[in-house]
Amino acid sequence: MxxxxxxxxxxxxxxxxxxxxxxxxxxxxxxxxxxxxxxxxxxxxxxxxxxxxxxxxxxxxxxxxxxxxxxxxxxxxxxxxxxxxxxxxxxxxxxxxxxxxxSEAERSDPDLARLIRALAVAGFCAMNIMLLSVSVWSGAEAETRRAFHWISAALALPCLIYSGRIFFVSAWSALRRGRTNMDVPISIGISLAFALSLYDTVHDAPHAYFDAATSLIFFLLIGRTLDHLMREKARTAVRGLMRLSPRGATVLGADGSRHYLPLAEIEPGMRIAIVAGDRIPVDGDVAEGTSELDCAVVTGESAPRPVALGACVQAGTLNLSGSLIIRATARAGDSFLAEMVRLMEAAEGGRARYRRIADRAAALYSPVVHATAFLAFLGWMAASGDWHRAVTVAIAVLIITCPCALGLAVPIVQVVASRRLFEAGIMVKDGSAIERLAEIDSAVFDKTGTLTLGQPRLANTGEIAPADLAIAAALARSSSHPFSRAIAAAAPADTVVLSGLREQPGLGLEARYGGVLYRLGQAAWALGESSQAEGGGTVLSRDGALLARFRFEETLRPQTAAALAALLAAGVDVALLSGDTPAAAGVVADRLGIDTVAAGLPPAQKVARLDALAGEGRKVLMVGDGLNDTPALAAAHVSMAPASAADIGRNAADFVFLHEGLGAVPTALAVSRAAGRLVSQNFALAILYNALALPVAIAGQVTPLIAALAMSLSSILVVANALRLDPRLSPRRSEAAGEVSMSLAPALERGK
Incomplete structure (x- = not known):
């Protein structure tokens, strides 16, 4: 690369x-x-x-x-x-x-395999040279030392040529154009350490520094490889969205002929045939037919939406039952699904600001260290006139100020925190999300599938006559509609035998029992022109007369109320953003005591709401599960999704919790805030180490061996501090720190 x-x-x-x-x-x-x-x-x-x-x-x-x-x-x-x-x-x-x-979203990063090979070569060489160096630094005999130095040189050479070329090619390309980048000082440091080591080996000097050169390449490649892995994870959500779009569609000609065209060739005005099980290829209007669509990609709701002549349909939605002919109103690149992909990519572009800040910090660090080493070299040359002594001091400065401790300060805490979260049933998709979660002051929840389980429950069972409920259940068992499943679950075993059962797409079910026609479905269809159709909803009718009206309510996730109370106690504002109707969203908000509610929001408006909160300086956690939540999950400061979420939602989220309960949200917040404190402590330790070690190295009081030991000690210190992250996070300790109350711990243990 x-x-x-x-x-x-x-x-x-x-x-x-x-x-x-x-x-x-x-x-x-x-x-x-x-x-x-x-x-x-x-x-x-x-x-x-x-x-x-x-x-x-x-x-x-x-x-x-x-x-x-x-x-x-x-x-x-x-x-x-x-x-x-x-x-x-x-x-x-x-x-x-x-x-x-x-087609970039369908292609893996070609640099990743190259980086992994380079990392493997550097790791093999560095580890073997380190083993040989132990004997050399421990006082091996002259002949043994000389042999080990030449073996180390032979091992270091492929590391520099194969693994180091990633930095050398980049540095040379920048210098040719009169520019610099962070690979320029890195390349200078590697080359200097290898050249002096080779010189000392030829002249039988007691020490060489091949271990320093190869280890530097190895640690730098670790960081670069992890960066590429994170980018590859970020692209999986975009690839998942793109897979929702078919490769082409059947277009009807003016003479009734049918032609299959690639998606890119579909133009507005074309008539497209859609059969049950097909996804809508582009945005359009229904020209013929009736059916039901799974619009989870748009609204996040599991209930199918009936469509008929003139209804608008959007790309990515799934046709469930009848056949349709739609008239395209937009090209594939301008469709709803393409807009969602662009929203996600724009959100990831905004998130790249954090990476830019990190790049600038790294770009500043290397020149400062190398400039300090060069000044140390000049100072010792002027003071002693011994160029070898001056170069040795400069190399000691480079080694002792190697940013291993600073580089480990964040990732080692993230690794430990990720393990603690995994033990609590929470998967971390992106290490940087742990520190972003610690910063939040607002939490935004989707409704269906997040606060609720997305499974409607019959709420008025006691108001319906058992005989009517049995007939309704017999009808409902032939359908996969969520409301049908709820009615079937509320009735005892099937004892009613129906005849002539059939489903009317988008309307409901009908059958005969005892020579009488029964209908279960939309009130306007089941009751016809009867005045009893007022009030709408799902009803059971007998020969057009109302028998029963069904009311449904959503089932809350376990621990939802307690989790929201814990977030409020931690100083986090809670809001509900839903694609469902205001009435449905309002019922759930009232049950949970949520004051801030916005309903009927398509994906773009959810993202706009998050952008508005970000414009106010808020750090927002988005918790959602549906396909329609995917752009919002990508746009939020940090995001979380349940394991039951759609694949795309899980890929876009930073955290995925495996248990059914919503207690995972305050648990993750507590761990993240504790990890944030440890990261700050690690930075302080690393900075203090450099502040103390650098002057001693410049003064020439540190040999390369002592410099290597000191550098290793600083790394051990930050690792040991990271391991202090308490897996128990007891309530007393959390309350003392002003963190989330862990009163949910017993419930979480039961969830395991």
Whole structure:
């Protein structure tokens, strides 16, 4: 992997005319004369890369705006004019070859396998050199020492050539263009340590520093590999959303002929045939037929929605029963599902600000350390005139200030905290989410499947005559509708034998019993024009006369009320955002005492609400489970989903809790806040260590061996401090720290 890969000749890399034609076809119309092209740039990996690409493309004629998403390695360029700018040629000239982003979500990161191989080589070499160094530093005989030094040199060479090339190629590419990046000082340090070690080996010196060079490569590659793994996890949610879209659809011609067209070729106005079990390919209106749709991707609700002539349908929804013919109203790139993908990618782009801050900090750290080592070298040269002594002091400064302790300060606490959370039945999808969760001051919950189990329960069983309930249950057992399952569950074993049973898609069920027609379903259909249809809902009728009206209520998750009370006690505001009707959302909010409620929200409006809270400076936890919650989960400061959530929701969430109870939310908050305190302590220990060790090393009072031991001691200190994270988190300790009350602990233990 290289941050700045060697430039490609535009004429050799691609056919300019073909590239421009594809760029034009793949661009999206934003209105007001603006179009947007999305490019994949695999070479992006730090803040310097982002600045270079954004500044370089912004200078092209016609370019209005450039945004780089470091998480997905995507560059979004807005441009004006009849023809797109020469974006791919410009990227190649900057040292960042790219291509159109169209299928990037379906492709794994090509750099990841390369990084893992490089990490394996560096780890093998570093560990073996360390073993040999133990004997050398312990006072081995001259012949043994000389042999071990040459063996170490032979092991270090493939580590530098194969594993170190990741840094060398990147540094050289930046220097060729008069720029610098964080790989430049890294490459200088590695090369200096290896060169001096080789010199000392040739001249039979008592010590060499091959272990320092290879270990530095190994630890740096660990961080870079983990970064790529996190980006790959971030892309899984986007890939899951894209899989909801079919590859094509059956289009009806004006003469009644049928043609299968790829999704990209479907245009507004085309008539598309949809059979039961198909997903809607693009947004459209129903031109013929009636059916029921699973709209969980839009509303998050499990109840099927009936559709008929003129109803709007959205891409990604699933046709459950009847056949439909829809008239497309948008292209695939402008459909609802594509909008959800863009919302998620925009949210991940915003989250990349945290990575940019970390990149800038790392980019500053290395130059400061190397500058300090260089000044130490100059000072000792001026004071003693012994270049070997000066270089040895400079290397000691580099080793003793190796950022291992600082690098471990956060991840080791995250590893320990992740284990504690796993023991409580909570999976952590992203290590950085632990520190983000500790910062929250607001928690936003979805309703169906989150606060409730998404399983309606018949609420008025006692008001319905047993004979009527038995007939309704006999009808309901032939349907998979959630309300039908609730009615069937409320009645005893089936003792009623029906005849002529059939389902009317989107309306209900009907059958004959004792020569009489019974209907179970929507009131307007079951009762016909009868005035008894007033009030709507689900009813049972006999020859059009009302027999029973069914009321349903949602089942709350276990521990929901206690969990919300614990969050409020911890100073976290609680709100409910739902795609369901205001009436349904209001009932649940009243039962749980939630004051802030917003209902009837599509995915984009949920994201807008979260953005508004973020604009007020709030740090928001989003807890949701449905497909429609996926963009909101990605956009929130931190997110959580139950294991029962849709695959896409689980992929987009930072935490997934395995138990049915909602007590996992305050438990995760308590662990995260405790981990946050340990991270602060680890940073203090690492900074104190460097503040004490650096002056001693500059003074020449530390040999490379002592420097290596001191560096290891600092790492051991932060690891030992991280292990202090108490798995019990007793109520007394949590209350003393002002944290979440752990009064839910017994219930959580029962949940296990």
């Amino acid at each position: 290289s941050c700045c890969a060697p430039p490609l000749d535009p004429h050799e890399a691609f056919d300019g005319r073909a590239a421009q034609r594809e760029m034009r076809l793949a661009s999206r119309d934003l209105g007001n004369g603006l179009r947007q092209s999305d490019l994949a740039v695999p070479g992006l990996h730090c803040a310097g890369c982002i600045r270079t690409v954004e500044a370089g493309l912004a200078r092209l004629p016609g370019v209005a705006h450039v945004r780089v998403n470091l998480s997905t390695k995507r560059v979004a360029v807005q441009w004006q004019g009849e023809e797109p700018p020469e974006l791919l040629a410009a990227l190649a000239g900057l040292g960042y070859p790219g291509h159109l982003f169209e």
